[in-house]
Amino acid sequence: MILEIQPNIHCENCSKCGRRPHVEQQKKFWIVTCPNKDCKNFVKGELVNIEGWNKINKPNTSLNQKQDFKKTA
Template sequence: MRIDINPNFPINNCKICGIRPVVEQTKDRWTILCPNPTCRNSVSDKIVNVPAWNKQNP
């Protein structure tokens, strides 16, 4: 299930296509990913790791 991130929350857009990321929860992981299916830009961790996403997408 993909969840939109609140527009007031500071998070960088995808550096590849410029789209605002979404959050996806799986059984034991949270993934911040670009909603563009051809992009495949993502960060996965046990928590929603926004600092890692922002570091990867300056």
């Protein structure tokens, strides 16, 4: 079963192809995933984890910023 994510829910586009993810139900798991299977970009959990998806698909370079922060600290 595939569900569209409501337009009013903040969710980042796929960091690889820029498409909006959707939600798939697989038995007891919920998967926030890019509709493009080739991206292999998804977050799986017992709850819909859009926050987790947003963390790994941030459009800005927050990971690099963290590394810079460590260096200067």
